[in-house]
Amino acid sequence: MSLKITIVGCGDAFGSGGRRNTCFHLETESARYFVDFGATALVGVNALGIDTNAVDAIILSHLHGDHFGGIPFLILHAHFVTDRKRPLVIAGPPGLEQRIRAAQEVMFPDSSHIELCFDLVFVELEPGSRSTVCGADIECFEVCHPSGAPPLALRIQAGGRLFAFSGDTEWLDVLPTVAGGADLFMCECYAFDEPIPYHVRYRDLEANLADIGARRIMLNHLGTESLARMADIDPSIEIAEDGMVIDV
Numbered sequence: 001m002s003l004k005i006t007i008v009g010c011g012d013a014f015g016s017g018g019r020r021n022t023c024f025h026l027e028t029e030s031a032r033y034f035v036d037f038g039a040t041a042l043v044g045v046n047a048l049g050i051d052t053n054a055v056d057a058i059i060l061s062h063l064h065g066d067h068f069g070g071i072p073f074l075i076l077h078a079h080f081v082t083d084r085k086r087p088l089v090i091a092g093p094p095g096l097e098q099r100i101r102a103a104q105e106v107m108f109p110d111s112s113h114i115e116l117c118f119d120l121v122f123v124e125l126e127p128g129s130r131s132t133v134c135g136a137d138i139e140c141f142e143v144c145h146p147s148g149a150p151p152l153a154l155r156i157q158a159g160g161r162l163f164a165f166s167g168d169t170e171w172l173d174v175l176p177t178v179a180g181g182a183d184l185f186m187c188e189c190y191a192f193d194e195p196i197p198y199h200v201r202y203r204d205l206e207a208n209l210a211d212i213g214a215r216r217i218m219l220n221h222l223g224t225e226s227l228a229r230m231a232d233i234d235p236s237i238e239i240a241e242d243g244m245v246i247d248v
């Protein structure tokens, strides 16, 4: 049993520090997933040599462009470039199909009407629900991050390991529950000292560190202040880098 996670992108929405938008590639012995697929994800996927046709499902935390904006590109890439044959499952907050279709139409008019060479399957993940998507057990918690649909923190069990992800959110009391018992808790950390609405501030994470029962804690989505203060982050906490590969 194993879970290999490749950090395709760990940056914020604005490319701070030259980092790509959020996208993680999860690989078990029997399935592969993307968790989030931000606008720059396909660039990262190609830079890292990841085979998109081998990916079974994309699991989305919330519907902001830096977390799902790469999907219109991936759909066309699968149809025109990689000649995908297997179904592609996209799971995420309620309303995801409508938002993805709208994004397709804005970026590539008429592209949502193409008869694709593969099946596109949308699965809605309700806050508070637990479901199985392509062999991964997914538990969803609603967080606080307005994005036109309920934003989710995720506990994803795959390959006998537990990957917990805060998604984007301000600090909430539910986050230690999300992280509890995880082999890796990936937590966004956009802000450091200065609060930024709807995002985790490092000082709040630090104050609650003793309550986070995850084997490893890793930070992603660092804004400019967090990037400048990386040396002040508790040494027990890891910091994601684009291209990093983690055996969880």
Ligand SMILES: [Zn+2]
Residues within 6 Å of the ligand: 062, 064, 067, 145, 147, 168
């Ligand atoms: Zn967001």
